[in-house]
Amino acid sequence: MDSKKKLLIVAHAPSPNTLKLREAVEQGACHEDVGNVEVTVLAPLDAGPEDVLACDAIILGTTENLGYMSGALKDFFDRSYYPCLEKTQGLPFAYYIRAGHDGTGTNRAIESITTGLRWKRIQDPLICRGEYRNEFEEQCRELGTYVAASLDAGLV
Template sequence: MSSVLVVHHAPSPRLRRIVEAIETGMAHPELEDIAVESVPALAATDDHVLRADGYVFLTPANFGYMSGALKHFFDRTYYTCEGAVSGRPYALCVHGDNDTAGAVTSVEKIATGWALQAVAPATQLIGELGRDDLDTVAEVAATVAANLLG
């Protein structure tokens, strides 16, 4: 059985709705052979990363960058996992009040260093979330899992 690790920093109701949408996307009946582990960024470890076959990262855009919690996760796991996760699929979701570009760039640089393979362009959400936004998040998350099924 393959697995997807969802690493998130979701301190607000909007971001918690995005986590729920990610988990909903992964719960699709066609993906029943995929195990999903959803872990807050401050609790995620290199063991979580190494056990997973694919990843979804979720962060708010804070001051033009990824959240401190997600940065801390990458700081703690980067060198231990470097070279061991090459080629694995990932997706990125960023929420901001007005701009997400810097946060996207910062995470994509780390994903490039790990040699992860993006399964879709980063999902960038601004402001209030509509049903279409959450459906898009669910679809992108499901794409990571579907990628593992071949």
């Protein structure tokens, strides 16, 4: 029987830079010191409620689009919300936002939906604001490592 914990990463990556961020989260989650976590990475349009129901924790990633989350992540939530509502309460989650501006509206939207789902945020949101900087990749890598290591250690 497979006893590995399952970490799901659902992140919208429409550009080379946002793909680097998603890959950095995955690299962090697959850190060599994390041994008991199976990582699955899906684009929001490829993920659905069955993926959420099968995971032990989730990391979300999105761009800031017109002051809101990406349409792809919103679509993921639209398809997953009701099938997961009563079955995933307390699901540990974290998220990052690639924000060209301030990320406020995007952050508020994700907080609203995940509060409705009664998921448990395990780290403050990572908001990568302004012009793209390479340090965003290290921050995303740390996010992935933190969540996977917490899951591996049974802290979440």
